[in-house]
Structures are given as C-alpha cells and as structure tokens.
Amino acid sequence: MKETKAFQVNGFIGVLLIALFAGGGVFMLVQQSLPIAVPLLLVAVALASGITVVQPNQAIVVTFFGRYLGSIRDSGLFLTVPLSYRRSVSLRVRNFNSKRLKVNDVDGNPIEIAAVIVFKVVDSAKAVFDVDNYEAFVEIQSETAIRHVATKYPYDTFENVELTLRGNAEEVSSELTTELQDRLDVAGVKVIEARLTHLAYSTEIAQAMLQRQQASAIISARKKIVEGAVGMAQMALQQLEENNTIELDEERKVQMVNNLLVAIVSEKATQPVINTGTLY
Template identity: 70%
Template sequence: MQERNAWSMNGFLGIIVIAALIAGTVFSFINQQFIVGGICLIIAITLGSGITLVQPNQSVVVIFLGKYMGTIRREGIVITVPFSIRRTISLRVRNFNSKRLKVNDVNGNPIEIAAVIVFKVVDAAKAVFDVDRYEQFVEIQSETAIRAVATKYPYDTFENVELTLRGNAEEVSNELTVELQERLKVAGVKVIEARLTHLAYSTEIAQAMLQRQQADAIIAARRKIVEGAVGMVQDAIERLEKQDIVDLDEERRVAMINNLLVAIVSDNGAQPVINTGTLYQ
C-alpha cells in the first residue's frame, strides 16, 4: 500500500456552491419547479457529505465503498469524495515509554531495561491498511526490539574490550533506533530517536552483582597499580645505573626492586628503615 493524494476541492468554495444550490432549491420549490429543485437539493447534499476538516499535522484517509481513494494532507476545510469514510491519522511527533522489561544480557544475567521511543507517522495509508491498530503495533514491536538489543551485550565489564549496555549508551541507542526502524517501516512509522530510560540488574541478583562489580573494580585497580609500579621501578633502576649513582649486583637489584614495589603497591604509606652505618667490633 502506497500513500497517494485523494481528490479534494477548496472547502470555502464548496460551501459557497452548496449555499447557492440550497438557494436554487428554495427558489425552484417556490416557483413549483420541483424537478429542478430536487436535483439542486441532491447535489447540495452530495457535496455536503464530503465536507472534511483537516487540522495541522494531520492527514485524512479517504475510503469509498471499501476502496482506498487517497489521503488528504492539506489543512483547513476541504470537500472530498462524497459519502466516503474518512479516518484521521495524526502526523505529530509522539513519545512512547516502554514498560520495564526483565531480560537476560549476553552473559545470562537478568536485568531490567526500559526505553523511550520518539516516532511519527509518515505514511498514513500504511498505518491504516498494512497493520491493525498501528499504535499497538508500535508498542509491541518496540518491546521486541528492546529485548533483541539487550540480549546482544553484557550489562557491564571492566576490561573495556566490548560494548556494554551501561558504558555505551549512545551506541546501544543508535542500534535500537535502527532495529526499530526496520520493524516499524511496514506501518509507515519513522523512528526519530530511541533512548534507554532505565537499566539495572534484576532485584534477585542486584546485591550479588554489586559485590561482583566491587571485586572486579578492585582487581582492575590493582592491575593498573601493578602495571604502573613495574614501570616506575624499571625506570628508577635504569636511571640509577645509567647515571652511575650506584652499582648493583643481582642480589641488591632484587632487594631494591622488592622494596620499591612494596612501597608503591602498598595500601598504607611505607615506613622506611634508615641505615646509619655498620658497627664493627
């Protein structure tokens, strides 16, 4: 089904014509010209049945004897196909807030997720004839798309090697928009934007996953500290030897490396023991 323009004429001009026909009908009846008056009355009633009011950002789908005659987008008063059925479809931008859905992420962890969908109808014929109740169609397909996207990614990770639902909201929203547009184009709907509005672990595992996140954060922080400490110790040893400040054998090199690593990695401040000399008997 493709949208096309329905036949219509200027409504104000049509009203003037109807008024003239009614006046002609009255004049004919007064002069006992009943046939002429009856014809004028029938034409006036026929044109009057086609009067339609179209508001801004609305379209009217015209159906006559079960056949799609076209769509009217011109705002104002118009006269279209007489005795036709006319369905008004809003072309305004609308929001749809999905319910909080419980799904499993790619790692199988149950999460709660919800999104807001911004959309509008761009093809009124598809919205009326290709789907049954397009508003409900948008709602169901939105929830399906949210579930499909949520199962592709983990909720969170500390390795930063893959996209996550929590850490890459922009990328996830873009993919959700594309997924929704693919599903809703059959209904003549354009998806303007899709954004996550709620994202959390499910209540039954929230506490356990919080502890896991804390443990992962501690491990990631420790790994970073160790990497930095090794680099600092290596740089310190190389500079000491390069500038001939001290000559270290293997045993003293190992001892210095151990002391430096302990001082840098330790949670508490290091308390060095100062060597003031050796007492010989």
Template identity: 70%
Template sequence: MNEIKAWKVNGFLAVFIFMALMAAAVAAFIAFKPVTGVLFVIVASILASGVIVVQPNKALAMTFFGRYLGTVRDSGMWLTVPLCIRKKVSLRVRNFNSAKLKVNDVEGNPVEIAAVVVFKVVDSAKALFDVDDYEEFVEIQSETALRHVATRYPYDSFEDDGGYSLRGNAEEVAAELGTELQVRLSVAGVEVIEARLTHLAYATEIAHAMLQRQQASAIVSARKKIVEGAVGMAQMAIEQLIRDDVVELDEERKVAMVNNLLVAIVSERAAQPVINTGSLY
C-alpha cells in the same frame, strides 16, 4: 497498500455552490415547484457531505463503499468525493516510552531495560489498513525489538576484548535498536526518528553481587596499573643509581632494593622507614 493523493478542490467553492443550490431550492418552493426544490436540497446535501476540514499535521484517509480513494494531507477546507467514510491520522512526531522490561543479557544475567522511541506516520494507508491499530503495533514491536537487542550483548564487558556491551556502548546499541525497529514498523507506515535507552540496571536479585563484581574488577585493574608503574619506577631508580655511580649494587642488593621499592609503592598504607645509623662495633 500505499498512500495515494485523493481528489480535492477548494472548499470555499463548494460553499458557494451549496449556497447557490439552497437559494435555487427556496426559489423553487416559492414558485410552487416542490419536486424541483427537493432535488436542489438533495444535491446540496450530497455536495455538503464532501466538504472536509484538515488540521495542520493531520491527514484524512477516504474510503468509498470499501474502496480506498486516497488521503488528503494539505491543511484547509476542501471538497472531495461525497458520501465517503473518512479516518483521521496524526502526522505529528510522537514518543513512546516503554515499560521497564526484565530480560536476560547474552551471559544470562537478568537486567532491567527501557527505551523511548520517537516516531511518526509517513504512510496513512499502511497505518490504517495494513495493521489493526498502528499505535498498539508500535508499542508491541518496540518492546519486542528492545528485548531482542538486549539479549545480544552483555550488560557490561569486564574484559578488554573490544566487544560491545549495553552499558559501555549505549550509542551503538541505540542505533541498532532504531534500525531493527524501522524494519519491524515499516509495514505500518511508521518512520522511526530516534530510539534511546532510558533505563538500564541489573535486576534486583543480582544487583548486589554484580556490584561486588564491578568493584573487584575495578580493584584488579587499579592494582595492575600500580604494579606496572612500581616496576618501572624501581627499574628507573636502580638504573640511575648505577649510571651516576652513587653506590655499587650486587645482585642480592638489587633484589633487596627492588623488593623495598615495590613494597613502598604498591602498599595501601604509607611505608614506615627504618633508619640504620650504623653499627656500634
């Protein structure tokens, strides 16, 4: 079912006609013509039942004896088909904040995740007649899509393999969540404007272990950088000593110097120099 425009005319014209009919009814009663007066009153009442007032960013969907006639979106007072059943639909932009969901990421680690979905109704007929309750439908489908997206990625990527992770690629994950939500909610005539993660954390039972893993990964990465820098510095020092002819170094001395430089640079504590002042003999 798709939304269509309903027939309508200016509501103030309907008010003028209603007043004219009521005046005619009063005149008929005064002229002792009760049947004519009653007919005028019935016609005026039927006409009045077709007058509606539409607020800004609201819509009224109308059905006549079970048949969908159309939707009025324009704000103001209008005269439409009388004796219709009208259902209000808000066209305003709204937010849905999901609860914190506990799901397993692609590696099986339990994580807590939540999101906010910004949406609005763009097709009142689908929202009212294709689903029971479109607001509840948005809530359930949003949580379902969030669970599905969360299970496709790891919480964090500890390897430099270029893969996506929930923590490291929040923008990409949000874009995929919005795309999947739009597919799921199109049946309800809802447009997804934006979807964002609002909460992401390891579940309580593994949070401490995962924190230790992150700290270990950071230490290993930092040590790797330090070792790479230390090797480069040692190589540069030996090459400069040989190039400037400061001292002659055989292979054994080179090994000893490299060892001393690496220990001094890589060590967590400051190196304690031992000064050799020469031999007594």
C-alpha cells in the same frame, strides 16, 4: 496499501457551490417548482457531506463504500467526494515509553531494560488499513525489538568484547532503531529515534554483580600500581648506575627494589628505617 492523493477542492469554493444550489432550490420551492427544487436541494446536501477540515500535521483518509479513494494531507477547508467516510490520522512526532522489561542478556543474567521510541506516521493508508491499530502495533513491536536486542549482548563484561549494553549505548540504540524500523514498515511508521532509558541488573543479582564490579576495579587498580612501581624501581636503579652515585651488588639491588615496591604498593604509609652503620 499505498497512500495516494484524494480528490479535493478548495473548501470555500465548495461552500459557495453549496450556497448556490441551496439558494436555487429554495427559490424554486418558492416558485412551486418541485421537480427542479428537490434535485437542487439534494445536490446541496450531498456536497455539504463532502466538506471536511484538515488540521496541521494531520491526514484525512477518504473511503467511499469500502473503497480507498486517497488521503488529504494539506491543512485547511476542503470539499472532497460526497457521502464518503473520512478518518483522521495524526502525522505529528510522538513518543512511546516502553515498560521496564525483565530479560536475560546473552550470558543469561537477568536485567531490566526500557527505551523511548520517537516515531511518526508517514503513510496514512498503511497505518489505517494494513494493521488493526497502529498505535498498539508500535507498542507491541517496540517491546519485542527491545527484548530481541537485549538478548544479543552482555550487560557488561570484564573481558575484551566488541559490544555491551552498558558500554555501547549508541551502537545498541542504532541497532534497535534499525530493527524496529524493519518491523514497523508495514504500518507506515517511521522510527526517528530509539534510545535506552533504563538499564540495570535485576534486583536478585544486583548485589552480587556490584561486588563483582568492585573486585574487578580493585584488581585493575592494583595492576596499574604494580606496573608503575616496577617502572619507578627500574628508573631509580638506572639513574644510580648512570650517575655513578653508588655501586650496588646484586643482593643490594634486590633489597632496594624490594623496599621501593613495598613503599609504593603499600596502602599505608611506610616507616623508613635509617641505617647509621655498623659497630665493626
């Protein structure tokens, strides 16, 4: 199915025609001319059945004895095909908040995920005739797309990978929008935006994953501290040698580097030991 424009006439002109036919029929009834009065009144009733009101951001799908005649998108009062069946379809932008779905990411970790889908109907004929209930169709396909995208990526990673659900929300949302649009084209629905609203580990592994994240953060911080400490020790030795402040043998250099590393890396404040010399 593809949306087409239905026959429509300005509704005020239609009301005027109905009034003229009805008035003529009544006049002929007064004149006792039934052969003319009855057809005029029937035409007035038939035209009255074609009067329809279209609200802003609404489409009226017109069918005549099971045949699709077209849709009316313009808002206002219109006269369309008499004795036709008309169904309204909202063209407004709407939100759909999915439930919190429990799925496994690509690593098999159970996670909870939810998203909000912003969509609108762009083809009223497809929305009415190609799917049974387009609103329910959007809901089911949205949850299916969310599950599919969630299983393609890890929730988080401590290795160098391209995409993760937690670290690349924009890319994941873009892929979710694209996949969802492919699924909803058949219903005449345009996906304006799809974004994750909830993302977390499932309760049964949340504590273990938190400990893992904390351990990773501690290791990363320690690595940075050690790198900085080594650099500072190298810089101290280099400046001492360049300024000829003091000459150290290899053993003294090792001891000095060891002391610097301990002082910088240690979590607690170090207590200096002052060497005042020897007795001999």
